[in-house]
Amino acid sequence: AQSVSQHNHHVILSEAASLELGCNYSYGGTVNLFWYVQYPGQHLQLLLKYFSGDPLVKGIKGFEAEFIKSKFSFNLRKPSVQWSDTAEYFCAVNAYGGATNKLIFGTGTLLAVQP
Amino acid sequence: DTGVSQNPRHKITKRGQNVTFRCDPISEHNRLYWYRQTLGQGPEFLTYFQNEAQLEKSRLLSDRFSAERPKGSFSTLEIQRTEQGDSAMYLCASSLWGGASPTYEQYFGPGTRLTVT
Numbered sequence: 569a570q571s572v573s574q575h576n577h578h579v580i581l582s583e584a585a586s587l588e589l590g591c592n593y594s595y596g597g598t599v600n601l602f603w604y605v606q607y608p609g610q611h612l613q614l615l616l617k618y619f620s621g622d623p624l625v626k627g628i629k630g631f632e633a634e635f636i637k638s639k640f641s642f643n644l645r646k647p648s649v650q651w652s653d654t655a656e657y658f659c660a661v662n663a664y665g666g667a668t669n670k671l672i673f674g675t676g677t678l679l680a681v682q683p
Numbered sequence: 684d685t686g687v688s689q690n691p692r693h694k695i696t697k698r699g700q701n702v703t704f705r706c707d708p709i710s711e712h713n714r715l716y717w718y719r720q721t722l723g724q725g726p727e728f729l730t731y732f733q734n735e736a737q738l739e740k741s742r743l744l745s746d747r748f749s750a751e752r753p754k755g756s757f758s759t760l761e762i763q764r765t766e767q768g769d770s771a772m773y774l775c776a777s778s779l780w781g782g783a784s785p786t787y788e789q790y791f792g793p794g795t796r797l798t799v800t
Binding site: 612 | 731
């Protein structure tokens with residue numbers, strides 16, 4: 569069965585610090601990978617996605633993620649965080665070409681950026 | 684607003700009562716998903732529809748849960764004889780599957796927060 573692990577449950581950073589959130593998945597086949605973000609009081613929004621091609625993908629608001637197949641990882645990065653990045657971040661995976669396209673989510677990482 | 688909408692946003696009910704939630708997906712999306720999210724966890728898949736057909740149900744969806752999408756547009760999720768363990772955020776998402784310009788990614792609604800007392 570597929571599973572997703574997010575190792576950092578709660579991260580506190582100062583503004584302008586660099587961010588890297590870890591995500592590892594467990595699945596032997598080809599996958600589609602996603603990062604979703606949930607800002608306080610708002611619904612889940614897609615931050616970025618990887619389907620195929622260049623393993624370094626860029627998303628909205630300066631975020632990027634790198635797919636490393638050999639490590640089953642899809643870590644999220646941002647060079648310089650802002651207070652407005654305070655949110656909960658979820659990594660998700662689904663089986664490429666799977667009929668369901670259901671998403672398997674990690675437990676989330678709560679990021680607090682201090683001004 | 685042309686995003687996914689859910690009603691009600693909050694529901695408080697007593698144990699044993701039935702509740703029904705509604706989800707209106709993005710209009711051109713043919714797939715609709717239901718997820719459940721509890722505190723400290725990521726969303727967990729419950730079921731999904733392609734048009735009006737319910738194609739998969741998770742083992743999390745006990746016999747007390749039923750979902751419909753009668754005309755392939757909005758969907759309802761009903762929980763009968765609610766239990767305290769049903770307290771959670773119920774999320775709906777939609778996507779466009781197949782066709783000339785599929786998007787595949789899922790767009791989420793704001794959720795319905797259920798509290799069972």
